[in-house]
Amino acid sequence: MEHNNPLLTENQNSHRFMTIGEIMLRLTPPNYEKVRMASSFEASYGGSEANIALALANLGIDSTFFTVVPNNSLGKSAVRMLRSNDVHCTPVILSTPEQTPTHRLGTYYLETGYGIRASKVTYDRKHSAITEYDFDTYDFDALLEGITWLHLSGVTPALGENCRKMILQCLKAAKEKEMTISFDGNFRSTLWTWEEARDFCTECLPYIDVLFGIEPYHLWRDEADHSKGDWKDGVPLQPGYEQQDEVFRAFIRRYPNLKCIARHVRYAHSGSENSLKAYMWYEGHTFESKQFTFNILDRVGGGDAFASGLIYAMMNDYRPMDMVNFAVASSALKHTIRGDANITDDAAAIRNLMNMNFDIKR
Numbered sequence: 001m002e003h004n005n006p007l008l009t010e011n012q013n014s015h016r017f018m019t020i021g022e023i024m025l026r027l028t029p030p031n032y033e034k035v036r037m038a039s040s041f042e043a044s045y046g047g048s049e050a051n052i053a054l055a056l057a058n059l060g061i062d063s064t065f066f067t068v069v070p071n072n073s074l075g076k077s078a079v080r081m082l083r084s085n086d087v088h089c090t091p092v093i094l095s096t097p098e099q100t101p102t103h104r105l106g107t108y109y110l111e112t113g114y115g116i117r118a119s120k121v122t123y124d125r126k127h128s129a130i131t132e133y134d135f136d137t138y139d140f141d142a143l144l145e146g147i148t149w150l151h152l153s154g155v156t157p158a159l160g161e162n163c164r165k166m167i168l169q170c171l172k173a174a175k176e177k178e179m180t181i182s183f184d185g186n187f188r189s190t191l192w193t194w195e196e197a198r199d200f201c202t203e204c205l206p207y208i209d210v211l212f213g214i215e216p217y218h219l220w221r222d223e224a225d226h227s228k229g230d231w232k233d234g235v236p237l238q239p240g241y242e243q244q245d246e247v248f249r250a251f252i253r254r255y256p257n258l259k260c261i262a263r264h265v266r267y268a269h270s271g272s273e274n275s276l277k278a279y280m281w282y283e284g285h286t287f288e289s290k291q292f293t294f295n296i297l298d299r300v301g302g303g304d305a306f307a308s309g310l311i312y313a314m315m316n317d318y319r320p321m322d323m324v325n326f327a328v329a330s331s332a333l334k335h336t337i338r339g340d341a342n343i344t345d346d347a348a349a350i351r352n353l354m355n356m357n358f359d360i361k362r
Contacts, residue, residue, distance in 0.1 A: 015315045017056055018064040018144065019151040020170060021049030022130045022159065023078045024106040026300075026340060032114040035122065041109075045078045046340025048155045048186055050087075051301045054341035055308035055330070057086040061315065064088040066143060068095050068130040074105040075129070085343065091143055095129045102127035110300060113271030119299055123190055131159045135166040140173045150174045151311065153184040154201050154216065158191035164200060171207040182210035184307050185217065210260045210314070212307050214247055219254060238265050241279070241288055248281035260314070262324065264306045264331060272296050276332055278306065280324040289324040290356070292332040298339065305334035305342035309350065322354070329354035 026046050029038035050065055057063035065087050069075030071094035079089050097103045106125030113119035125131075144150065150170065157164040174181050185201050187194070197216040205217060214232060221228040231250035235243050248261050260282045267275040277291040309330025313323040329350050334342040344350060 013061060013315055015148045016062045016064070016146055017053070017149045017151070017311070017315075018066065018147045019049040019053050020066045020167075021047055021153060021156045022106055022125070022128060023047045023050040023065075023067050023069065023082070024108050024125060024128075025074060025078070026108055026110060028110045028112060032112050034111050035109050044339045045081045046301065047106075048153050048184070048301075048304050049151065050082065051304035051341040052151055052308045052311070053087045054082065054085045054343065055305060055334075056312060057088075058343055058345045059308075059312050059347055060345075061312065062088070064091065064147070066091045068093040068100065068133040069105055070095055070097075070100060070103045070129045072103070072105075078105060085341075093133065095133055099134070100129040100132040102129075102132060104128055106130075112298065113296075115270055115272050118268075118271045121300070125159070128159070130156075131163060133162065135162055135169070138166075140166075140169050141177075144170070144173055144177055144179065147174075147177075147179060149180045149182070149311070149315070151182045151184075151307070152204075153186040154197060155186045155188055155191070157200050158188055158197065167204070171204060175207045180209050181207055182212065182307070182311060183208045184212035184303070185215055186213070186303070187216045205255050206257060208255075208258060210311070211251070211258055211262070212303075212310075213263045214251070214261070219247075219250055238267060239279075241286065244279040244288075245281075245286040248279070248286055252281065260310075262306075262310055262327065264303065264328060266302075267291075269293075274299070274335070276302075276306075276328050278324050278328045280310070280320065280327075282320050282323070285320070287320050287324050289321075289328045290354075292328055292353075294332050294335055296335045298337060299335055301340040301342065302331045302334050304340070306331035308342060312347070325354045326350060 024047050026044045027041040053063045053065040082089050106128035109122040111120040157167045187197050198218050201216050202218045219231045220226050262280040264276055264278040273295055275293040278289040280287045306327050310327035313326040
């Protein structure tokens with residue numbers, strides 16, 4: 001599949017990236033209003049995997065997105081937005097009512113937080129096209145041909161049994177092709193239970209090279225006796241270096257296929273001000289990033305921006321400390337951009353933030 005991305009003419013990177021998941025219509029009341037107060041909504045599109053494809057394409061990476069959307073104006077509009085950001089959409093399936101009977105694009109409503117009021121998401125994505133499509137006869141070997149890096153997340157398998165089967169098929173096909181595989185657990189409590197998420201995402205771990213986050217996965221201290229607990233038991237949401245290093249090393253002992261593990265740590269001072277830092281295990285060492293504090297314009301997609309930042313840094317052979325700092329800076333910058341994705345076409349701007357350089361660029 002040829003991808004005519006004008007940004008690629010200046011990019012010497014040889015990676016061809018693909019991600020797979022659901023893209024949704026996002027409806028947001030303006031001016032920090034709540035849904036019950038709104039008389040109008042701002043419309044945009046997003047979804048975890050789509051956000052990463054958009055971010056990498058804007059940074060000049062050859063980026064492909066695979067999904068299923070209904071063959072109607074909403075589905076076509078979502079694809080149009082992706083294409084306008086240089087994401088390769090040739091494999092996207094525009095489904096018919098026979099293929100996806102409910103024939104709908106998933107939707108979610110975002111109430112943007114302000115001050116002490118946190119943001120709130122309400123999903124309306126049941127029976128969306130990707131959840132009703134039958135992937136049993138789909139040729140995933142052909143889909144992944146020529147791709148060097150595949151990214152998946154725990155959001156898509158949470159949507160239904162057909163999506164879980166599809167994700168496992170993709171993991172197995174990508175592993176056979178010796179592609180780099182990254183995975184973000186991305187637990188969504190409104191889509192499945194904690195135990196369901198842990199059971200499935202743990203099944204994915206043997207296929208993964210780059211892991212984002214340390215949950216939702218089983219990491220038993222003793223596989224034969226689960227009563228001894230999980231290595232992550234008691235680890236706080238904001239761990240210290242030694243605590244995080246111990247968990248990373250437990251993952252690597254159990255899953256030596258993992259080449260990199262990274263997770264960002266959030267400190268929520270209010271609904272409008274947060275701080276972020278990150279830990280990363282890479283080449284036998286745990287690295288701790290700088291900490292960034294910032295005001296929030298739009299928090300959604302911050303984790304996806306972290307993942308896309310790290311993927312970009314790894315693709316471009318950054319030094320380990322620069323990798324983790326670039327990833328956190330990407331996430332911090334996303335919080336200042338409206339919409340789901342980190343639409344930033346200037347890697348130098350992220351590097352300036354990474355180096356705590358806030359001066360105006362003239």
